[in-house]
Amino acid sequence: MGTAPSTPKRLIHVFIASPGDLAEERRAFKETIDELNKGFGRGANVEFVPLGWEDALALVGRRSQSVINQDVDTCDAFILVMWRRWGQEAPDAAPYSSYTEEEFYRALRLFENAGRPEIFVFFKHIDPGQMADPGPQLTKILEFRKKLESTRQVLYRGFKTIEEFRNEIDTHLVAFATGRVPTPGGMTRVPLLPDSVALEVEKHKGDAQRAVNEIEKLKAEMQRLMEEAERARAEAKSALARAEAAENVTEAKAARRSVELAEQAARAALEGNVEEARQDFAKALDGTTNLRVLGLGAEFFARIGEHDEAERLARRRLAICGPDAETADTAEAYSALADIICGRPGDLSQAEEMYRKALGIAELLKDPERMSIEYTNLGILFELRGELEQSEEMHRKAMVLDEALGDKYALARDYSNLGTIYRKRKEFDNSEGVLKKALELDEGLGLESYVATDYLSLGALEVNRGELDKAEELLRKSLEVSLRGNLKQFSGRAYEALGVVALRQSQPDKARELMRQAEAIYRQLSMSKDRDRCASLIARLDRPQTQ
Structure with a gap:
């Protein structure tokens, strides 16, 4: 009896383009391809074929761009990796200024005309300090990043370490091989922001607007300082006094420039232009001692996931305020630094100490x-540690103060926080009561992102109760608010939660479709953990059909 012929392997040609400062990444790319072929490739009957300038060199004995371009023309997936260098000058490749740029745009033209190759772009992390004074090569990289963001034509991500780069290559090539990469035919193509720049734009529009408002106040303050410095210089009598007055004018001008750049960055963040905001903040923060600019910069970098830079700025702000001073500025600096520390996994004792220092100063003042604010911060910290009794005590102390102040926004947050605590303690009726109060306040204030969150929380509560029909109704309301306000992150949360409900209702097809909608949104926003969680569930739902 003869043996049935085996199915030929599907070949996927993958081209990598990069300037010369990423040799280690190119080696890692080849090694990752080899590992994929040994593991995933065998199971999926797929073989990835790596292409790049090294292969052209082996064929012709010299670097021939024409040979390389042939590889670009025939590849199925095109990967561009960039860091601080723009690439080798290309006098024979006008209008392109480097061969790497020529390769990218050649692949892009092919994709626009023929729908292939799929293009992935990866940027290695650049410290904000380097962006403040970038030089000609890095300037071109930064401008290219902004262009990708503004045109929204190509998916791009970021990485810091070789291991992160390997994981990105692995994830994207597996997604490509299994047909799970978003395409223009299925959705609007937008940039996948780097994990380190995963700004949840919709969630933080209020924060960005607050930053813009804060900077308007700063501009007025800087103008006043400029006018005072100019008057002092005009009135100066002696040479020494004139020199001191001139120095004050210079300092005031530098401070005003810092505020102008911060304003530019805040407005870019408000509009969702994360890369532009990141670069503008880097320039605004270079050498500044303005506490508000430092605070806004630290908040921004924390929100986009660059916690090292956020903590550095927050500690710089605290040092300028004076860590032993008993002032409002020092209290705020301690609190902001603790917020950043809480955003990282690990021991929260240092954050608790800082919140308590801020609270002590506030009590003194x-x-x-x-x-x-500090009672609320401590309440959230205790909840993170599972210390629910202490958490409730802190939130109730905050509520007493907020009621006396008549602060409806803060009261809504108090009710919402208590709702989470009661749900975790399975006190479902109490949880429902305070969450409905939060919803009423948020609707009255017109805060759509919080309204969407309130409905999500109420839906989760009904899931805990086992009331799946009620849960679906509430989650649909959250989805409706999110779609109306173009709040993509919350739309993703609602789709995912509805998928979980459908799964519990024994409706796998419905659950799969909802999870795919959530995964697509998470992929757009580069919310990698959420994306992977949905992908894992979808894979489990798909498995019985493929066996």
């Missing part, structure tokens, strides 16, 4: 707003 008899500042009820700051006291409420």
Whole structure:
């Protein structure tokens, strides 16, 4: 009896383009391809074929761009990796200024005309300090990043380490081989922001607007300082006094420039232009001692996931305020630094100590707003540690102050926080009561992102109760608010939660479709953990059909 012929392997040609400062990454790319072929490739009957300038060199004995371009023309997936260098000058490749740029745009033209190759772009992390004074090569990289973001034509991501780069290559090539990469035919193509730049734009529009408002106040303050410095210089009598006055004018001008750049960055963040905001903030923060600019910069970098830079700025701000000073600025600096520390996994004792220092200063200054903020911060910290009794105590202390202040926004957050605690303690009726109060306040204030969150929380509560029909109704309301406000992150949350409900209702096809919608949104926003969680569930739902 003869043996049935085996199915030929599907070949996927993958071209990598990069300047000369990424030799280690190119080696890692080849090694990752080899590992994929030994593991995933065998199971899926797929073989990835790596292409790049090294292969052209082996064929012709010299670097021939024409041979390389043939590889670009025939590849199925095109990977561009960039860091600080733009690439080798290309006098014979006008209008392109480097061979790497020529390769990218050649692949892009092919994709636009023929729908292939699929293009992935990866940027190695650049410290904000380097962006403040980038030089000609890095300037071109930064401008290219902004262009990708503004045109929204190509998916791109970021990485810091070789291991992260390997994981990105592995994830994207597996997604490509299994047909799970978003395409223009299925959705609007937008840039996948780097994990380190995973700004949840919709969630933080309020924060970005607050930053813009804060900077308007700063601009007025800087103008006043400029006018005072100019008057002092005009009135200076002696040579020494004139020199001191001139120095004050120079400092005031530098401070005003810093504020202008921060304003530019805040407005870019408000519009969702994360890369532009990141670069503008890097320039605004270079050498500044302005506490507000430092604070806004630290908040921005924390929100986009660059916690090292956020913590550095927050500690710089605290040092300028004076860590032993008993002032409102020092209290705020301690609190902001603790927020950043809480955003990282690990021991929260240092954050608790800082929140308590901020609270102590607020009590000394008899500042009820700051006291409420710190009670809320401590309540959230205790909840993270599972210390629910202490958490409730802190939130109730905050509520007493917020009621006295008549702060409806803060009260809504108090009710929402208590709702989470009660749900975790399975006190479902209490949880429902306070969550409905939060929803009523948020609807009255017109805060759509919080309204969407309130409905999500109420839906999760009904899931815990086992009331799946009620849960679906509430989650649909969250989805409706999110879609109406173009709040993509919350749309993703609602789709995912509805998928879980459908799964519990024994409707796998419905669950799969909802999860795919959630995964697509998470992929757009580069919310990698959420994306992977949905992908894992979808794979489990698909498995019985493929066996």
